[in-house]
Amino acid sequence: MSTTTTDTGAAPAEGSPRGPKGLGALGWARWAWRVLTSMRTALILLFLLAVGAIPGSILPQNVVSVDEVNIYFRENPELAPWLDRFHLFDVFSSPWYAAIYLLLFVSLAGCVFPRALVHARAVRSRPVRTPRNLGRMPYSARFTTGASPEAVLEQARGVLKGYRVERYGDSVSAETGYLREAGNVLFHLALLGLLVALAAGSFFGYRGNMLVVEEDGFANTLPSYDAIYPGHWTDMDSIAPFTIHLDDFEAGFIEEGDLRGQAASYVADLTYTEEPGGPEMTHRLEVNHPLSVSGVQVYLLGHGYAPEFVVRNGDGDVVFDQAVPFLYRDTMSFVSDGVVKVPDTGAGDDAQLGFVGVFLPTAAQTPDGELTSSFPGATEPRVTLEGYTGDLGMVDPQSVYQLRTEGMESLGESPVLAAGDVWELPDGAGSIEFAGYKEYVSLQANRDGARLPALLTAATAVGGLLLTLFIRPRRVWVRAARGEDGRTRVELAGLGKTEVAGNNAEFHEITTELAARLRNESDDNPQNPSDTRSDR
Numbered sequence: 001m002s003t004t005t006t007d008t009g010a011a012p013a014e015g016s017p018r019g020p021k022g023l024g025a026l027g028w029a030r031w032a033w034r035v036l037t038s039m040r041t042a043l044i045l046l047f048l049l050a051v052g053a054i055p056g057s058i059l060p061q062n063v064v065s066v067d068e069v070n071i072y073f074r075e076n077p078e079l080a081p082w083l084d085r086f087h088l089f090d091v092f093s094s095p096w097y098a099a100i101y102l103l104l105f106v107s108l109a110g111c112v113f114p115r116a117l118v119h120a121r122a123v124r125s126r127p128v129r130t131p132r133n134l135g136r137m138p139y140s141a142r143f144t145t146g147a148s149p150e151a152v153l154e155q156a157r158g159v160l161k162g163y164r165v166e167r168y169g170d171s172v173s174a175e176t177g178y179l180r181e182a183g184n185v186l187f188h189l190a191l192l193g194l195l196v197a198l199a200a201g202s203f204f205g206y207r208g209n210m211l212v213v214e215e216d217g218f219a220n221t222l223p224s225y226d227a228i229y230p231g232h233w234t235d236m237d238s239i240a241p242f243t244i245h246l247d248d249f250e251a252g253f254i255e256e257g258d259l260r261g262q263a264a265s266y267v268a269d270l271t272y273t274e275e276p277g278g279p280e281m282t283h284r285l286e287v288n289h290p291l292s293v294s295g296v297q298v299y300l301l302g303h304g305y306a307p308e309f310v311v312r313n314g315d316g317d318v319v320f321d322q323a324v325p326f327l328y329r330d331t332m333s334f335v336s337d338g339v340v341k342v343p344d345t346g347a348g349d350d351a352q353l354g355f356v357g358v359f360l361p362t363a364a365q366t367p368d369g370e371l372t373s374s375f376p377g378a379t380e381p382r383v384t385l386e387g388y389t390g391d392l393g394m395v396d397p398q399s400v401y402q403l404r405t406e407g408m409e410s411l412g413e414s415p416v417l418a419a420g421d422v423w424e425l426p427d428g429a430g431s432i433e434f435a436g437y438k439e440y441v442s443l444q445a446n447r448d449g450a451r452l453p454a455l456l457t458a459a460t461a462v463g464g465l466l467l468t469l470f471i472r473p474r475r476v477w478v479r480a481a482r483g484e485d486g487r488t489r490v491e492l493a494g495l496g497k498t499e500v501a502g503n504n505a506e507f508h509e510i511t512t513e514l515a516a517r518l519r520n521e522s523d524d525n526p527q528n529p530s531d532t533r534s535d536r
Helices: 024-036 037-058 066-075 080-087 095-124 149-159 180-204 452-471 507-522
Strands: 137-147 164-168 171-176 204-211 217-219 227-230 243-253 261-275 281-286 291-293 298-314 320-322 336-342 353-362 364-365 370-371 382-390 409-413 422-425 430-447 474-482 488-496 529-535
Touching: 024 095, 037 095, 037 204, 066 080, 066 298, 080 243, 095 180, 137 507, 149 164, 149 171, 149 474, 149 488, 149 507, 180 452, 204 217, 204 243, 243 298, 243 430, 261 291, 261 298, 281 298, 298 353, 320 336, 320 430, 353 370, 353 430, 382 430, 474 507, 488 507
Parallel strands: none
Antiparallel strands: 137 488, 137 529, 164 171, 171 474, 204 227, 204 430, 217 243, 243 261, 261 281, 291 298, 298 320, 298 430, 336 353, 353 382, 364 370, 382 409, 422 430, 474 488
């Protein structure tokens, strides 16, 4: 007996096919595209987009209120810088959120457009051929009639109104419900349109925040904004030149019960013009009732207190007289912090004055004897100050809500000041009077030319979703053949492509109506539909 040996270490003969290699760059690119454009990936990205938006709804955002972000930094000096490193105070303009947004757009586009083409081909194609064994369908019925097979199929066409019917030999095949998949495609295309509209609004629009004190105004120019966020392709040289004047602001709070101290209403009375020298118009600005002027929506975001101070130098001359916005610590007490800077006292830079103040709308004492505010409304307004003299360092950029006390000499703390009280500064440095208070509002101007397209695409998405939910694709087959006894055997079957098994009431109605029509047409009545099978 001979033995065959194989030399597994021998080199392959020249010209023989080589073994399989890796996918290569093109193969990996195709694989990555298939993964990215799969519906599973689109759902994951949509979920990540929703999860990524959570910090934007929990944490204060610069695009909404810089003041709120500053308060968060002051209250969380260790945590806030770390959150800022991950752009959590600018979530919706952060690189990581933009990456998720872009990947979702590509994923939806790569998934929806091929699906739309497939559906377009399906709409143009003929209904499927009649199966050989209709008795295997979820619903089937059989009966005999004296009418001819041609008459049966002709009557079947009349019964199947709303269906697209095709003749195949001794049977007809009917199908309906194409709008369900059309609604599905329309829904996803509308989502793409919504993403495009939102992106267009971000690129071509702008958002700006400003703080306006009562009896003061605002002109829609770049220097007037406290913070401005223009789109990448926004022409800020051509923004609408409207003006706004805050005539009065009134905040209402609940005074009794468990909800005492919570806001009841914010109302700001405005006078505005669409252009310099134009006619003056009035508007009552409330939460969710913005002012629309020259294509810009102005929203009321918040409010606060601006105590009024009058500062005199050592010679008794008034060197400062204005209201200073203070930032509140919380909305239940509205205890507010602020800084008063007096850069010109008439005695040189080394004699500049600065004050760190606390405003108490309704002053009260805690059991420990500390001052606080028992109500957010200003019923017992009080102010406490801590004074400094020296160089304010105004040469360097600095926040209007912070006072750099390095190198300045402390003047001590003031007594609790009521409206009209004066604190005489030590060493003849002058005096500061708490003259009263005004209120201020935080406003946001938002120009977004894609608001209407975004609304239309959102409405289209809802319409597509309704079609998907309420349209039911169905198929019906009717076969008619002459039997040995000369009568026509009629067989009908139905298939619901989406509903649960056993929901065959519509197919039974079709069978009953067809039998009734054949009964009226033939001389002898057809036998009652028999041998009916359904998965009920």
